[in-house]
Amino acid sequence: MAIAIKAWPDQTTREAFPVLNQRVHGKPLVYLDNAATTQKPQCVIDAMNQFYEVDNSNIHRGVHELSERSTRHYEEARAKAQRFIHAADWREIVFVRGATEGVNLVAYTYGRRHIHEGDEIVISAMEHHSNIVPWQILCEETDAVLRVAPINERGELLLDEFEKLLGPRTKLVSVVHVSNALGTVNPVAEITRIAHRHGVPVFIDGAQAVAHMKVDVQELDCDFYALSGHKMFGPTGIGVLYGKAALLNKMPPYQGGGDMIRSVSFAKTTYNDVPYKFEAGTPNIAGTIGLGAAIDYINEIGLDHIAAYEHDLLTYGTRQLENIPGLRLIGTAREKAAILSFVLDGVHPHDVGTILDREGVAVRTGHHCAQPVLEWFGVPATTRASLAFYNTRGDIDALVAGIGKVKEVFG
Amino acid sequence: MLNDLYQEVILDHSKRPRNFHQMADATRHVEGYNPLCGDKLKLFVKMDGEKVEDISFVGAGCAISTASASLMTETVKGKSREEAVRMMERFHDLLTTEKPQNGNLGKLAVFSGVRDYPARVKCATLAWHTLKSALTGADEVVSTE
Numbered sequence: 001m002a003i004a005i006k007a008w009p010d011q012t013t014r015e016a017f018p019v020l021n022q023r024v025h026g027k028p029l030v031y032l033d034n035a036a037t038t039q040k041p042q043c044v045i046d047a048m049n050q051f052y053e054v055d056n057s058n059i060h061r062g063v064h065e066l067s068e069r070s071t072r073h074y075e076e077a078r079a080k081a082q083r084f085i086h087a088a089d090w091r092e093i094v095f096v097r098g099a100t101e102g103v104n105l106v107a108y109t110y111g112r113r114h115i116h117e118g119d120e121i122v123i124s125a126m127e128h129h130s131n132i133v134p135w136q137i138l139c140e141e142t143d144a145v146l147r148v149a150p151i152n153e154r155g156e157l158l159l160d161e162f163e164k165l166l167g168p169r170t171k172l173v174s175v176v177h178v179s180n181a182l183g184t185v186n187p188v189a190e191i192t193r194i195a196h197r198h199g200v201p202v203f204i205d206g207a208q209a210v211a212h213m214k215v216d217v218q219e220l221d222c223d224f225y226a227l228s229g230h231k232m233f234g235p236t237g238i239g240v241l242y243g244k245a246a247l248l249n250k251m252p253p254y255q256g257g258g259d260m261i262r263s264v265s266f267a268k269t270t271y272n273d274v275p276y277k278f279e280a281g282t283p284n285i286a287g288t289i290g291l292g293a294a295i296d297y298i299n300e301i302g303l304d305h306i307a308a309y310e311h312d313l314l315t316y317g318t319r320q321l322e323n324i325p326g327l328r329l330i331g332t333a334r335e336k337a338a339i340l341s342f343v344l345d346g347v348h349p350h351d352v353g354t355i356l357d358r359e360g361v362a363v364r365t366g367h368h369c370a371q372p373v374l375e376w377f378g379v380p381a382t383t384r385a386s387l388a389f390y391n392t393r394g395d396i397d398a399l400v401a402g403i404g405k406v407k408e409v410f411g
Numbered sequence: 412m413l414n415d416l417y418q419e420v421i422l423d424h425s426k427r428p429r430n431f432h433q434m435a436d437a438t439r440h441v442e443g444y445n446p447l448c449g450d451k452l453k454l455f456v457k458m459d460g461e462k463v464e465d466i467s468f469v470g471a472g473c474a475i476s477t478a479s480a481s482l483m484t485e486t487v488k489g490k491s492r493e494e495a496v497r498m499m500e501r502f503h504d505l506l507t508t509e510k511p512q513n514g515n516l517g518k519l520a521v522f523s524g525v526r527d528y529p530a531r532v533k534c535a536t537l538a539w540h541t542l543k544s545a546l547t548g549a550d551e552v553v554s555t556e
Contacts (some may be wrong), residue, residue: 006486042485167420182537260451296471346426347474348472348473348474348477348535349448349473350448350450350473350475350531351417351473351474351475354416354528354530355413355417358412358413365448366448366449367448367449374449380448380449380450380451380471381448381449409413409417410417410474
């Protein structure tokens with residue numbers, strides 16, 4: 001990539017994230033749990049405070065000033081989200097609670113309409129529970145079948161094997177863009193091409209991707225794409241489900257309530273147009289506005305810049321961890337996001353996590369809501385360090401020093 | 412501070428767990444599971460009337476859960492059902508209350524440091540939850556959740 005890596009992030013970038021400037025157990029906080037949730041910059045916090053302090057009102061149908069302001073900001077956030085993932089039309093952006101709700105919405109509406117007994121849904125072996133369980137629930141109800149595309153020992157999807165699973169009964173492919181447990185970046189454009197060749201629509205879970213790389217849903221040509229705001233420096237409880245307009249228009253509603261209707265009578269209710277058809281009830285307005293601010297913030301820094309910097313950090317981190325005797329990286333895909341999942345000989349990840357915490361280093365330990373893939377690797381749990389652009393080589397060094405401490409205790 | 416958690420006795424029992432084997436002639440066996448971390452253990456108990464004549468376990472877990480299971484088997488072997496249940500209550504007390512009653516916990520007192528690590532309390536109690544089920548309940552998978 002042609003972008004020069006400057007000495008970055010500088011002090012001002014880190015200071016933009018209030019949470020990062022603290023000590024934990026007497027040590028400076030080193031936050032390496034970004035795949036679980038990212039920290040929020042001051043501008044996101046300010047945007048949400050501004051809403052509650054100045055503009056708070058319910059959206060749509062209000063004729064007063066505050067309601068007009070709230071509605072404008074809410075819909076501006078939708079336009080920002082549309083541009084962020086390069087959707088063709090603002091109506092293709094449905095606000096949901098997060099990527100999990102995005103999967104469930106599609107399973108509940110598209111799935112119940114189009115997937116029947118004997119039909120098949122294809123997922124990958126590296127899915128998060130949120131892209132397994134909603135389909136299992138659907139399969140249980142409809143007697144459809146869930147098929148799982150296998151991976152290799154690096155944690156890469158086997159595309160040939162994947163294609164072999166596609167047949168006349170395949171009704172949907174649902175795969176993760178970036179694996180939260182392994183860091184694998186799936187070739188989602190190619191996956192989509194292959195699936196479309198068989199006439200199968202594709203859902204992509206982009207929760208781990210959007211804060212780290214440019215996503216263009218038109219270029220990918222995927223049919224659905226879901227993301228979570230809190231994994232891209234925005235608030236919790238807000239996310240986006242993208243769907244191609246032609247599909248969304250034909251889908252039945254998700255939840256019934258206010259805002260999703262055009263007219264209601266006891267005899268007959270007509271539904272609103274998309275995206276409102278899928279947004280019943282008062283939404284998370286402040287969260288939506290916070291998500292809009294997070295998108296502005298990411299754009300200001302530039303995703304190309306973020307991707308190049310994180311790649312450099314991943315290369316450094318991989319090298320440093322590989323030098324530690326007894327450490328095995330779980331997930332070594334050639335196309336990988338900045339996630340370092342590992343096991344340490346003779347020490348359980350929970351013990352690693354507790355000792356690192358006392359050194360101020362926050363990592364996640366456990367199965368990362370991806371039990372099947374860890375089982376495939378033959379480990380019940382891993383320690384996972386997941387990076388964001390505000391992390392530095394110094395943070396990696398602190399992790400390595402912390403692992404040294406673990407070895408001291410368990411020596 | 413860390414040394415309060417990872418005391419020598421705990422490290423020793425985690426690396427060389429005692430009574431760590433299956434038991435063919437067990438009168439009861441129960442599985443314990445901590446869904447938060449995936450720790451699993453299988454507990455075997457051989458009762459002689461009201462007495463815990465023999466007890467063993469197998470499974471994979473962190474240092475705290477393995478050491479806790481190991482020390483538990485040592486502690487309750489030969490005790491009566493009632494004594495074992497009382498011991499469990501005192502152990503739970505040790506981990507969760509500010510000023511635990513100084514009951515006769517013996518070696519189990521090494522787990523007092525766990526109290527300062529709330530996220531790890533369930534690691535230490537998994538084996539005991541499983542024992543409770545083995546002594547009082549039905550054969551089933553016991554969860555800490």
